[in-house]
Amino acid sequence: MMAASSRSQVISLYKAMVKASSRFPSYNYRTYALRRVRDAFRANGKVEDPRAVEKLLEEGQQMLALIQRQVSIGQMYGAQRTVVE
Amino acid sequence: MAARVLQQCVRSLARPSLRLCPVSAALRAAVAPAVGVHRPVSFAADSRRTRWLGQSRISSVVVLCRQYGDLPPLTLETIKDRVMYVLKLYDKINPEKLQETSHFMKDLGLDSLDQVEIIMAMEDEFGFEIPDAEAEKLMSPEEIVQYIADKKDVYE
Numbered sequence: 001m002m003a004a005s006s007r008s009q010v011i012s013l014y015k016a017m018v019k020a021s022s023r024f025p026s027y028n029y030r031t032y033a034l035r036r037v038r039d040a041f042r043a044n045g046k047v048e049d050p051r052a053v054e055k056l057l058e059e060g061q062q063m064l065a066l067i068q069r070q071v072s073i074g075q076m077y078g079a080q081r082t083v084v085e
Numbered sequence: 086m087a088a089r090v091l092q093q094c095v096r097s098l099a100r101p102s103l104r105l106c107p108v109s110a111a112l113r114a115a116v117a118p119a120v121g122v123h124r125p126v127s128f129a130a131d132s133r134r135t136r137w138l139g140q141s142r143i144s145s146v147v148v149l150c151r152q153y154g155d156l157p158p159l160t161l162e163t164i165k166d167r168v169m170y171v172l173k174l175y176d177k178i179n180p181e182k183l184q185e186t187s188h189f190m191k192d193l194g195l196d197s198l199d200q201v202e203i204i205m206a207m208e209d210e211f212g213f214e215i216p217d218a219e220a221e222k223l224m225s226p227e228e229i230v231q232y233i234a235d236k237k238d239v240y241e
Binding site: 007008011012014015018019038041042045 | 196197198201202205217218220221
């Protein structure tokens, strides 16, 4: 059932989420998503209980799917570049 | 050894044409196919040639290696410089403490998530994907340079 050890699953989930978040066309969504992903992974880094870890991984997968959907929607409707970019 | 042979060829071919025109199409065509095979060598041949051309007061610089819109060839030095440059830009690393052999976790005090971010920055810099299984083993700048050199077939 476990494709890989939970540690490497967490690492690949983090990598996938950061990659997906950096594809947001909108500056605000992109910076927020990257910041939120980083903060969430750091805050939950100390969790030891395997069931809690599994539950967090599940949530992470759903969030990853959400980010990917929102990225696709954002890319459909182009937005103007903001001044900060 | 191939470099020496090549340089002798360039010298013997360039000598008669030094007084006439700086570059003849025939000369370039003759040397380029040989140079095209040994891409790392083209730097040495190129610098020799431009030195003579400078001596004979000819200002044009000839690039012997035909690159057809490809990136310049990688050498171990350039890979190392680029890796260190990217690492110095990372805000969690102290640039003074950064050495080639410094371990990310033991010497620089980063954790595994930071290491993932560093590897992603390397992927962006060099333009190719690094799979997760191999990425989590790269723990120092030296190992990264070795891995990239392996993947890109850079040898000295």
